[in-house]
Amino acid sequence: MSDESTMKIDAKLGLDVFKLDKEPHIVIDTEVCRTLCVDRACLYVCPASLYELDDTGRMTVNWEGCLECGTCMICCDKRALTWKYPRGPYGVQYRMS
Amino acid sequence: MEKVECIVVGGGLAGLSAAYGLADAGVEVMVLERGDYSGAKNVTGGRLYASPIRSFYPELWEEAPFERAVARELVTMLGDGAQTTIEVASDRFTADPPQSYTVLRARFDQWLAEKVGEKGGMVVPNMKVDALLREEGRIIGIRAGEDEIGADVVIVAEGVLRLLSSEAGLAAEPVDRDHALGFKEVIELPPGVIEDRWHLNPGEGAAQLFLGNVTDGMLGGGFLYTNKESISLGVVVGMKAMRERAEKAKPQDASESYQLLDRFKALPQIRPLVAGGTVAEYSAHAIPEGGIAAVPKLAGDGYLMAGDAAGLALNALITVRGMDFAIASGYYAAEAVKAAKARADFSAAGLAGYEASLRGSFVLKDLQTASQIPAFMENPRLFTHYPRAVSRLLEQIYTVGPGPTPGLFKTAWGGIRRDFMNTGTVKDAWSARRI
CATH class of the missing domain: 3.30.9.90 (D-Amino Acid Oxidase; Chain A, domain 2)
Incomplete structure (x- = not known):
């Protein structure tokens, strides 16, 4: 990723307009992640790289940068995610796409 | 509960197309869009094939904010260090009128939402629908936050994830x-x-x-x-x-x-x-990308499904379509609702013309024609072996090394035998006859 034509994912997300809610629209049942899931597909599939394991090995999601594609929800076969669209005025607002 | 004749869930191309047709016919229609504006949550690749939809709302496409009329079609096969590009240009791709255009959705959908407004339709932004209201098996309206709004018919154009329709039991949850x-x-x-x-x-x-x-x-x-x-x-x-x-x-x-x-x-x-x-x-x-097998039930008592929510998109490897299907399904949804209103029958039977129209049109016909493509595309050789093999073959044909160069036929035939004539590729060719 040293090439100058590529950008860090955070910088890419920084180009987008987000209107932030106080409430998360993705909630993880971390107990399901811990006890049932070994594949952790969410870590791979999210195009915004929002999923992370914290220091204690607990799954977290930085939902603020969510592009609302739903890929994590579809790929989570353990059904650990409660995934909704952000409320009315919130979430990503594409200006071009 | 407040009530309108028709609620459209989702102000993307399917929903707006439906609303345009309904508003034009004087049907009271309200589009609920969760983004700041239509297009705010939408993404295309993207190209819109206009030829299939030009006869619907012909007055619209003259002034539509397309980006560019596609004059050149390229497919590039990327191998290891070698690539092959097939480039096709035809006067007929851009003959008056052009068959397809690139688009950006924020601009395009906002324009269509304005057109709906000019016809008297209402497009409400920042309005996320939380549930479809169901009573005795019939969809009777929607809930958005604290508000409930009733409707004779709800056009569900909520997009690919179909969170609301699967919650209401109208369609299966999306699968990987x-x-x-x-x-x-x-x-x-x-x-x-x-x-x-x-x-x-x-x-x-x-x-x-x-x-x-x-x-x-x-x-x-x-x-x-x-x-x-x-x-x-x-x-x-x-x-x-x-x-x-x-x-x-x-x-x-x-x-x-x-x-x-x-x-x-x-x-x-x-x-x-x-x-x-x-x-x-x-x-x-x-x-x-599930093709026709993944299309849910398209209509029932008090509702219709349109656009991505109804799985109406087609990746046929070379042509990738969805927005034309969305606009067409919206058009036919509006036609079906107008007919249902004329008979005052918004039951599944009253709305049955919708599926019949889609079956009679390119929408379900093209999906049916392409019914084997999703299975065909599960073959990983399409994404590994063939792009590499094509590029390797052509690279060898174009290579002049330090020593003697074998004849053209020998080089080509050798490459074809090596990469295109084994049991795997013969099997692939056999399954390709159905795409």
Whole structure:
């Protein structure tokens, strides 16, 4: 990723307009992640790289940068995610796409 | 409970197309859009095939804010260090009228929403629908926050994830097998640079698809569409293939899907195409790719399903379509609602004309024609072996080494026998007869 034509994912997300809610629209049942899931597909599939394991090995999601594609929800076969669209005025607002 | 004749859930192309037809016929219609404006949550690759939909609302397409009329079609097969591009240009692609255009959704959908407004339809932004209201098996309206609004009929154009319709039991939840993830950068470049790089006349555009060294062998590929003052460069990758990859990944493998685009963009074949450009936006969206087998029930008592929510999209490898299907399904949904209103019958029987129209039109006919494509595309050789083999064969034909060079036929035949005449490829050719 040293090439100058590529950008860090955070910088890419920084180009987008987000209107932030106080409430998360993705909630993880971390107990399901811990006890049932070994594949952790969410870590791979999210195009915004929002999923992370914290220091204690607990799954977290930085939902603020969510592009609302739903890929994590579809790929989570353990059904650990409660995934909704952000409320009315919130979430990503594409200006071009 | 407040009540209108028709509620449209989702102000994308399917919903707006339906609302335009209804408002034009004097039906009271309210479009509920969760974004700040129509298009705020939408992503296309993207190209809209206009030929299939031109006869619907012909007055609209003359003034539509298209980006460029696609004059050049390119498919690039990326091998290991070698690539092959097939470029097709035809006067007929851009003959008056052109068959397809590149588009950007924020501009395009906002324009269509304005047109709906001019016809007297109401488009309400920032209005996220939380549930479809169901009573005795019939959809009777929607709930948005604290508000409930009733309707004679609800057109469900909520998009690919169909959170509301699956919750209400109208359609199955989306599954990985039937969907792909698409993500892209919009990269700004001056119009003159775009026209030079893709050999275009002013106003004309190019559509370029990439197979091979893009998706790490997973189902999918790269795409590039030229807009007026930008290009859309992105990757599509099958969700089932991604999940299987995650299953097989070793713990130390920290790669993530988003890096596919970075690696694609950094390829020596792609770098000159994006050089000097400024990334202006990064976006991602799920894409329905399950074909006709994944299309849910299209109508029932008090509701119709349209656009991506109804799985109406078609990746036929070379042609990738969805927006024309969305606009067509919206058009036919409006026709069906008008007919139902005339008979004052919004039951499944009263709305049955919708599915009949879609079956009689290109929408379900083309999906039926392509019914074997989703299974065909699960073959990983399409994304690994063939792009490499084609490029290797042509590279050898064009190679002059230090020693004697074998004859053209011998080189070609040797390459064909090596890469295209074994049990796997013969099997692939046999299954390709049905696509």
